[in-house]
Amino acid sequence: MITVENVTKSYGEKVAVDNLSFTVKPGVVTGFLGPNGAGKSTTMRMIVGLDRPDHGMVTVNGIPYADHTAPLHQVGALLEARAIHPGRSAYNHLLTLAATTGIPRRRIDEVLALVGLTSVGKKRAGAFSLGMGQRLGIAAALLGDPEVVMLDEPVNGLDPEGIQWIRGLLKSLADEGRTVFISSHLISEIALVADHLVVVGKGKLIADTTVSEMQRAASGLVVQVRSPRATELADLLLDDGVSIQSGAGGNDLTVSGLEAAVIGDRALAAGLPIHALIPTEVSLEEAFMRMTHDSVEYQPTLEASAR
Numbered sequence: 620m621i622t623v624e625n626v627t628k629s630y631g632e633k634v635a636v637d638n639l640s641f642t643v644k645p646g647v648v649t650g651f652l653g654p655n656g657a658g659k660s661t662t663m664r665m666i667v668g669l670d671r672p673d674h675g676m677v678t679v680n681g682i683p684y685a686d687h688t689a690p691l692h693q694v695g696a697l698l699e700a701r702a703i704h705p706g707r708s709a710y711n712h713l714l715t716l717a718a719t720t721g722i723p724r725r726r727i728d729e730v731l732a733l734v735g736l737t738s739v740g741k742k743r744a745g746a747f748s749l750g751m752g753q754r755l756g757i758a759a760a761l762l763g764d765p766e767v768v769m770l771d772e773p774v775n776g777l778d779p780e781g782i783q784w785i786r787g788l789l790k791s792l793a794d795e796g797r798t799v800f801i802s803s804h805l806i807s808e809i810a811l812v813a814d815h816l817v818v819v820g821k822g823k824l825i826a827d828t829t830v831s832e833m834q835r836a837a838s839g840l841v842v843q844v845r846s847p848r849a850t851e852l853a854d855l856l857l858d859d860g861v862s863i864q865s866g867a868g869g870n871d872l873t874v875s876g877l878e879a880a881v882i883g884d885r886a887l888a889a890g891l892p893i894h895a896l897i898p899t900e901v902s903l904e905e906a907f908m909r910m911t912h913d914s915v916e917y918q919p920t921l922e923a924s925a926r
């Protein structure tokens with residue numbers, strides 16, 4: 620279990636994490652999602668004590684990381700900045716980590732097998748592909764047989780087979796009762812591997828939800844409506860948070876911000892006929908973009924996005 624409570628962290632004037640609170644529970648894969656610069660890596664660094672909150676508290680299994688007597692058994696982390704000596708073999712890289720933390724040698728063979736690198740364990744890590752490098756990073760994170768596994772952008776750059784592999788691995792770690800916490804700035808990546816989502820933007824919590832709830836909430840809110848009295852209906856529905864676009868024929872409306880049932884009820888109450896009422900499927904990408912639009916730190920300028 621990871622608990623982040625009212626955490627704020629600034630670098631100079633820049634507020635990287637802003638009064639953030641959430642809990643990551645054991646037994647499920649939780650995705651940590653947000654646009655670039657949202658504060659994900661900063662939060663993860665605070666979880667493993669590489670950075671200190673200015674305010675608030677971060678605990679792992681009830682106590683701050685630094686206060687654990689055997690922290691590698693508590694949290695295994697793969698953070699973005701990986702330091703692997705390119706001339707060293709995968710085995711020796713893990714041996715160095717194990718030796719400095721009192722982990723027995725046999726565990727190295729176990730984690731190499733777990734990530735599918737047994738046959739290349741003696742090869743130079745410098746010759747590894749991106750996917751093999753990711754596997755080695757994950758092997759290092761699992762070395763201490765940790766209760767909490769935390770990986771920063773683990774799917775980044777993996778091919779479909781690699782993604783499928785990591786999905787299976789993360790699910791099996793969660794099924795063993797571990798806490799699994801992974802970050803990404805792409806919802807398409809995280810939806811493939813996570814069940815629960817913590818969404819942040821500009822250092823603040825935007826949503827603490829499941830992938831399916833997020834899809835459902837976003838999907839229901841764009842509705843295609845057809846009515847021979849569309850203009851009157853549009854006037855009736857228009858309100859704060861509701862946007863309406865008219866179709867070319869004059870009878871069609873695209874209503875965002877109201878559920879189909881509410882539109883139907885209001886039309887009935889006003890005696891306006893409805894000929895079609897169709898909730899539109901919104902992709903997860905669109906749901907995520909809507910949710911985080913105001914929190915994207917580096918918006919493309921109109922000129923750049925038009926190019």
Ligand SMILES: Nc1ncnc2c1ncn2[C@@H]1O[C@H](COP(=O)(O)OP(=O)(O)OP(=O)(O)O)[C@@H](O)[C@H]1O
Nearest residue numbers: 630633635653654655656657658659660661662804
């Ligand atoms: N050591 C630092 N010094 C100054 N500013 C920093 C430092 N670390 C992070 N920041 C700033 O804090 C904000 C949050 O950065 P962070 O790396 O935590 O975001 P992120 O969500 O992990 O982004 P990404 O998806 O791009 O990795 C950014 O604006 C970043 O520039």
